[in-house]
Amino acid sequence: xxxxxTRPQPGRAHPSPxxxxxxxxxxxxxxxxxxxxxxxIFEGIAAISRDGLFLMTRHYVFRLSLTGWGWIHVILGxxxxxxxxxxxxxxxxxxxxxxxxxxxxxxxxFLWLPYYPLWALVLIAINVFIIWALCTxxxxxxxxxxxx
Numbered sequence: 001x002x003x004x005x006t007r008p009q010p011g012r013a014h015p016s017p018x019x020x021x022x023x024x025x026x027x028x029x030x031x032x033x034x035x036x037x038x039x040x041i042f043e044g045i046a047a048i049s050r051d052g053l054f055l056m057t058r059h060y061v062f063r064l065s066l067t068g069w070g071w072i073h074v075i076l077g078x079x080x081x082x083x084x085x086x087x088x089x090x091x092x093x094x095x096x097x098x099x100x101x102x103x104x105x106x107x108x109x110f111l112w113l114p115y116y117p118l119w120a121l122v123l124i125a126i127n128v129f130i131i132w133a134l135c136t137x138x139x140x141x142x143x144x145x146x147x148x
Contacts, residue, residue, distance in 0.1 A: 026087060026095070029133030033084030033098055036126040040077030040105060043112075043119060044070040069112060076105050087134070095134050102130040 047070030080101050086094030106127035112120040 025133050025136050029098065029130050030084045030087035032126055032130045032133065033080050033087060036123060036130060037077040037080030037084060039123060040073045040080065044073030044077060047073065066115065072108055076101065076108060080105060099131050099134050102127040
């Protein structure tokens with residue numbers, strides 16, 4: 001005779017390998033991803049359209065093309081917005097992808113410091129919060145399991 005643990009239970013959700021339970025921390029990370037991605041897109045558009053807007057300091061360790069950096073920020077921002085939407089939908093792969101893209105965004109904004117320091121620091125902080133929220137959300141969701 002089958003025990004209650006092995007017997008199929010009606011209305012019980014089986015966890016999916018591609019979609020997982022979404023906690024408030026994960027929703028917060030997705031909102032930050034969308035917001036940070038939109039900010040990065042605006043930053044990139046400003047860099048592409050008006051080179052005179054940004055200040056370039058002298059004697060900095062590296063010097064890169066402002067227009068090229070603008071395109072990098074537009075592309076990273078668009079990818080971050082799409083990954084944020086995928087995290088909101090519950091896609092498990094989007095969480096890992098979001099951590100990687102937020103890490104790249106933090107590195108890109110660190111290299112952006114000589115052009116617009118305050119804006120770059122704000123976006124670095126947002127990207128670090130995204131990484132924290134995605135990793136913390138995964139840990140909390142693993143502890144709680146699926147919602148019944």
